[in-house]
Amino acid sequence: MSEPLRLGIAGLGTVGIGVVKIVRQHAALLAARTGREIVISAISARDKSKDRGVSLSGYSWENDPVSLATRADVDVFVELIGGDEGPAKNAVEAALAAGKEVVTANKALLAIHGQALAETAEAHDRALRYEAAVAGGIPVIKSLTEGLAGNDITRVMGVMNGSCNYILTRMETAGLSYQEVFAEADGLGYLEADPQLDVGGIDAAHKLAILASLAFGTRVDFDGITLEGIDRVSIEDIRAAADMGYKIKLLGVAQKTGRGLEQRMQPCLVPDSSPLGQLEGGTNMVVLEGDAVGQIVLRGPGAGEGPTASAVMADVCDIAKGMRTPVFGIPSAQLTGSTPARTQLPAPYYLRMSLDDKPGALAKVAKVLGEAGVSIDRMRQYGHEDTSAPVLIVTHKTTRDALDTALAAMDGTDVLSGAPVALRIEAV
Amino acid sequence: MSEPLRLGIAGLGTVGIGVVKIVRQHAALLAARTGREIVISAISARDKSKDRGVSLSGYSWENDPVSLATRADVDVFVELIGGDEGPAKNAVEAALAAGKEVVTANKALLAIHGQALAETAEAHDRALRYEAAVAGGIPVIKSLTEGLAGNDITRVMGVMNGSCNYILTRMETAGLSYQEVFAEADGLGYLEADPQLDVGGIDAAHKLAILASLAFGTRVDFDGITLEGIDRVSIEDIRAAADMGYKIKLLGVAQKTGRGLEQRMQPCLVPDSSPLGQLEGGTNMVVLEGDAVGQIVLRGPGAGEGPTASAVMADVCDIAKGMRTPVFGIPSAQLTGSTPARTQLPAPYYLRMSLDDKPGALAKVAKVLGEAGVSIDRMRQYGHEDTSAPVLIVTHKTTRDALDTALAAMDGTDVLSGAPVALRIEAV
Numbered sequence: 001m002s003e004p005l006r007l008g009i010a011g012l013g014t015v016g017i018g019v020v021k022i023v024r025q026h027a028a029l030l031a032a033r034t035g036r037e038i039v040i041s042a043i044s045a046r047d048k049s050k051d052r053g054v055s056l057s058g059y060s061w062e063n064d065p066v067s068l069a070t071r072a073d074v075d076v077f078v079e080l081i082g083g084d085e086g087p088a089k090n091a092v093e094a095a096l097a098a099g100k101e102v103v104t105a106n107k108a109l110l111a112i113h114g115q116a117l118a119e120t121a122e123a124h125d126r127a128l129r130y131e132a133a134v135a136g137g138i139p140v141i142k143s144l145t146e147g148l149a150g151n152d153i154t155r156v157m158g159v160m161n162g163s164c165n166y167i168l169t170r171m172e173t174a175g176l177s178y179q180e181v182f183a184e185a186d187g188l189g190y191l192e193a194d195p196q197l198d199v200g201g202i203d204a205a206h207k208l209a210i211l212a213s214l215a216f217g218t219r220v221d222f223d224g225i226t227l228e229g230i231d232r233v234s235i236e237d238i239r240a241a242a243d244m245g246y247k248i249k250l251l252g253v254a255q256k257t258g259r260g261l262e263q264r265m266q267p268c269l270v271p272d273s274s275p276l277g278q279l280e281g282g283t284n285m286v287v288l289e290g291d292a293v294g295q296i297v298l299r300g301p302g303a304g305e306g307p308t309a310s311a312v313m314a315d316v317c318d319i320a321k322g323m324r325t326p327v328f329g330i331p332s333a334q335l336t337g338s339t340p341a342r343t344q345l346p347a348p349y350y351l352r353m354s355l356d357d358k359p360g361a362l363a364k365v366a367k368v369l370g371e372a373g374v375s376i377d378r379m380r381q382y383g384h385e386d387t388s389a390p391v392l393i394v395t396h397k398t399t400r401d402a403l404d405t406a407l408a409a410m411d412g413t414d415v416l417s418g419a420p421v422a423l424r425i426e427a428v
Numbered sequence: 429m430s431e432p433l434r435l436g437i438a439g440l441g442t443v444g445i446g447v448v449k450i451v452r453q454h455a456a457l458l459a460a461r462t463g464r465e466i467v468i469s470a471i472s473a474r475d476k477s478k479d480r481g482v483s484l485s486g487y488s489w490e491n492d493p494v495s496l497a498t499r500a501d502v503d504v505f506v507e508l509i510g511g512d513e514g515p516a517k518n519a520v521e522a523a524l525a526a527g528k529e530v531v532t533a534n535k536a537l538l539a540i541h542g543q544a545l546a547e548t549a550e551a552h553d554r555a556l557r558y559e560a561a562v563a564g565g566i567p568v569i570k571s572l573t574e575g576l577a578g579n580d581i582t583r584v585m586g587v588m589n590g591s592c593n594y595i596l597t598r599m600e601t602a603g604l605s606y607q608e609v610f611a612e613a614d615g616l617g618y619l620e621a622d623p624q625l626d627v628g629g630i631d632a633a634h635k636l637a638i639l640a641s642l643a644f645g646t647r648v649d650f651d652g653i654t655l656e657g658i659d660r661v662s663i664e665d666i667r668a669a670a671d672m673g674y675k676i677k678l679l680g681v682a683q684k685t686g687r688g689l690e691q692r693m694q695p696c697l698v699p700d701s702s703p704l705g706q707l708e709g710g711t712n713m714v715v716l717e718g719d720a721v722g723q724i725v726l727r728g729p730g731a732g733e734g735p736t737a738s739a740v741m742a743d744v745c746d747i748a749k750g751m752r753t754p755v756f757g758i759p760s761a762q763l764t765g766s767t768p769a770r771t772q773l774p775a776p777y778y779l780r781m782s783l784d785d786k787p788g789a790l791a792k793v794a795k796v797l798g799e800a801g802v803s804i805d806r807m808r809q810y811g812h813e814d815t816s817a818p819v820l821i822v823t824h825k826t827t828r829d830a831l832d833t834a835l836a837a838m839d840g841t842d843v844l845s846g847a848p849v850a851l852r853i854e855a856v
Contacts, residue, residue: 022578022720032645032758033577131575137721139575146574147559147567149461150450150741217460275727278706292450293565293738299703299725310721313578323751330460 004037005320006073008100010065010091011080012045015105015132017052018309019078019316024054030313034320044068069095076101076319078312084108096120096128103315105132105308111206114213114220115335118327128327129315134207135160135284137307138300139314144214144288145329151290153215155255157426161204162282162302163190164230164250169280172238172247178231190282200229204252205265211286212254212263214329217336224340226264233267237421240352240392241269244378247277251426260339269350269425275299276428287428346397347427348377353410353420354388355381361415362391368413372406374398388417394425432465433748434501436528438493438519439508440473443533443560445480446737447506447744452482458741462748472496497523504529504747506740512536524548524556531743533560533736539634542641542648543763546755556755557743562635563588563712565735566728567742572642572716573757579718581643583683585854589632590710590730591618592658592678597708600666600675606659618710628657632680633693639714640682640691642757645764652768654692661695665849668780668820669697672806675705679854688767697778697853703727704856715856774825775855776805781838781848782816783809789843790819796841800834802826816845822853 007023009016023030023040030038042060044067062068069077069091077095079102081088088106095102097120104110110117110130121128131141135158144156159165163185170181182199185191197203205225213220230250241248246269254263270276275297279285284302289295301307328335355361362381369376378394395403403422410416435451437444451458451468458466470488472495490496497505497519505523507530509516516534523530525548532538538545538558549556559569563586572584587593591613598609610627613619625631633653641648658678669676674697682691698704703725707713712730717723729735756763783789790809797804806822823831831850838844 018720026578026580029580029645030578032762033573035759138724139571142570142575143567145461146746147570147742148738149745150454150458150738152454152457217457273706275703275706278701278703290738292446292734292741294729294732294735296566297725297727299727301722304722306720307722310576310578310718313720314575317577318574321751321753323749325749331463334460 002036004039005316006039006041006075007078007316008042008068008071008074008076009040009078009080010044010068011082012043012052013080014305015308015312016045016080017054018305019080019312020054020056022309022313030317034317036320038316038320041073042068042071065091066094069100070098074100076103076316078316079104079106082106084112089113092117093120096124096126099124099126101127101319103129103312103319105130105312107133107203107206107210111209111220111222114210114328115332118332121327122332127319127324129318131315132308132311134210135286136300136302136304137310138284138286138298138302139311140211140286140298141214142314143296143298144211145325148288148290148293148296151292153288153290155253155289156211156215156286157251157253158284158286159249159276159279160207160252160284160286160302161198161201161250162284163198164204165279166190166282167199168230168233168238168248168250171235172242175235177235178233199231201227201250201265204250208252208254208263208265212261213335215254216256216261216338217330217334218261218338219335220328221263221338221340224261224263224338226266226344228266230267237352237423241350242272244350244392244394245272246270246350246425247272248423249276249279251276253426255345257341257345259343260341262341262344264344267423269423270428274428344400346399348397348425349395349403350423350425351393351395351420353391354417355391356415356417357384357387357389358415364413364415365410368409369406372409373402374406430464432467434467434469434503435506435744436470436496436499436502436504437468437506437508438472438496439510440471440480441508442733443736443740444473444508445482446733447508447740448482448484450737450741458745462745464748466744466748469501470496470499493519494522497528498526502528504531504744506744507532507534510534512540517541520545521548524552524554527552527554529555529747531557531740531747533558533740535561535631535634535638539637539648539650542638542756543760546760549755550760555747555752557746559743560736560739562638563714564728564730564732565738566712566714566726566730567739568639568714568726569642570742571724571726572639573753576716576718576721576724579720581716581718583681583717584639584643584714585679585681586712586714587677587704587707588635588680588712588714588730589626589629589678590712591626592632593707594618594710595627596658596661596666596676596678599663600670603663605663606661627659629655629678629693632678636680636682636691636693640689641763643682644684644689644766645758645762646689646766647763648756649691649766649768652689652691652766654694654772656694658695665780665851669778670700672778672820672822673700674698674778674853675700676851677704677707679704681854683773685769685773688769690769690772692772695851697851698856702856772828772852774827776825776853777823777831778851778853779821779823779848781819782845783819784843784845785812785815785817786843792841792843793838796837797834800837801830802834
């Protein structure tokens, strides 16, 4: 058996402690699977005195993660601090510069600084791995880059923020408003300290940017993502979508188009009988599509001590076995810049509007849609007691430009109360 | 860039041709991902003259797969012949003995001769990989052995024969009998030349045996599987199960128990709202459970040219990158013999019976169940026009032994027409 693989772990929150537990409890299993003993040399966190429920006295302590990252007795620096600047970034850079392998769960770091870090890692011929950064315990990066290595990837998409999916599911099942469920989730500690990272879609978009780079061989481009959070999703839309056979999900989609790379994170409708439509609560799901394999769907826990630590350990075990793969699937010098697609690929859209209850109102709406080239697939008008009628429309496939033209023209018809809601329907 | 990796492909059916197409069409992509050019040196099949829709004139031809396997210009022998004896086995053995790496899609070969082949591969320090052997295009072996490497695996299960799932789904949606749908599927070419491999559960059991070995570090033990096919599943049971909120699936389950390794492939009920319950048609699904990660669900195409070739190419790319992993996840010498569990872990059961329409009949059935220690969770008796009433019972969790005692005692009550149907309800 080879020399032991020595870890230095920075960040001892739930995930860090989860990693410590696995290394201890499964020492024999890990050695059998990797051919090497995996040990922890040193650890680092902000507060040394905090009781973390496991004894850490056998490990050297460093107050400074950079010092930990560059210790002579550390082969793999495990970064579980988080954040795209500051100590996490400094320590990862220091570790790579010192010739260490790096494993991180830090999606923001990779999404923002991935290209530069990949270049550094490859210049030093060291691994920089981050399975835990995307969809928690689901081995999605491994499946995409290794399991589907024979495929030209055509689309990746997924529900990758459990808190948002929890909120949307809870709104539907309890019939509560977004504001009510948001307050509830925040009170239960389900949301990040800055909840906008969750409900604004930023956290999920970090993950999408990483997946897009891996899928399409493009430089990671977080800024190229069309981003919309869930804060404007109403219980009315959830109910109306259900009535038309759909669920509303915060869905990330990346695909190559003839006019550039399309990356979007936005509330979308998906058929309620599809795997994505059936995904409830805090679970994550990623869909990978390739020209040879067709469609693969991966489902599992997207967060939490055990699942995230499981993903960290997958990377550690690969490093122990000597597996070496370019940071973004192909050498960083070969990653291409991507032009963000100016417009989204055509899709059907869901429209909800309040139509004044007077003769010819619906005709006016239908007319502006027709004039913009948007044709109607299905339409429902509901009974009502006040002076405006709820109307739902599912369009045939159309461009967002044509739809925006129609929406602007509707504004001039004078038969609507308020602005219509328009949501994309994603083919899954 | 390193030297090209040279393949020799034996077997040019749909999968073999699928591999040829990927190697050709994605040459640049494969080189970028693996750091090596991947080329085909030589090929072999039974009929050289057959038109396979692609030009094969650039490759050397061998009539004998053993000759192909041992050619000096072949680094990786790709075995796509099939069958657990004869040319496939001979050629794989010859390849390993000649120091070649081997990639195969042959589940029967691995399930029956896996241990011996693993020993041979490891003695020669060569890879023997078979991602395509289990669940087609789904990267399940990679997810299990590498993605969940930090976990003690607690259970693996899945629907791994698309033809059986197609038949069961079609019975339900069309309201047809097993015999009718079997004939239909056979006519459409959906079944193996020996249909018993599909409907008898043998093909799926080969896959289960492989997964169990990978999951639990045990020697592959196909004979230890409790095996029951779908030929006795009736449309009445499919309808009755649906009425109680379940679907019937040919489900493979492997788990460690205190009394040995439990491996079974049998028709089971699963909740219709679960991912397994929602799986329709020919798609495959594998569920992996580990102590850290919880539950991961993988869904995708289990067969076909593109998906199977995709899995073969995943193995080829790993070999090109120099990844080396023991054949069954840990060195073959460390794989342990497993005692097949004599009895299955307790579970709730579904019972369907025809009860004579006379006073006290139901009481007699309830009494024998109670005496055997089997308690009733839910019961439904249906309206009827003849002299016997359809009765469905869902029991609380019970042992198969207790249930068998109750079923035997029911036989003596004289209030049933025919034997009751008993199916396990799997917690998923």
